[in-house]
Amino acid sequence: MSSEPKKEAPYAAYLRLMGLGLSMAGIVLGFTFLGYWLDGFLQWRFPILTLVLALMGVAGAMLHLFKETGKKG
Numbered sequence: 001m002s003s004e005p006k007k008e009a010p011y012a013a014y015l016r017l018m019g020l021g022l023s024m025a026g027i028v029l030g031f032t033f034l035g036y037w038l039d040g041f042l043q044w045r046f047p048i049l050t051l052v053l054a055l056m057g058v059a060g061a062m063l064h065l066f067k068e069t070g071k072k073g
Contacts, residue, residue, distance in 0.1 A: 020068055024061040031057025 035053030042049075 020065065024065060027061040027064060028054065028057040031060065 032050060032054040035050035036047070038049045038053075039047045
């Protein structure tokens, strides 16, 4: 048995990063739309929940990015 590390397909890293980007976009959009819906449901004139939840979505997406790209081990 050889001690060489297993080689990945050349496109595997691109697919992983593309999936990471799509999941980040989904997190931000999901939180933003939830805030938009809540603002409409509560009939507030200023969209405070849309803004707050959009910022929370950005923070959550960044946390997800850091967890996925951080050092393993």
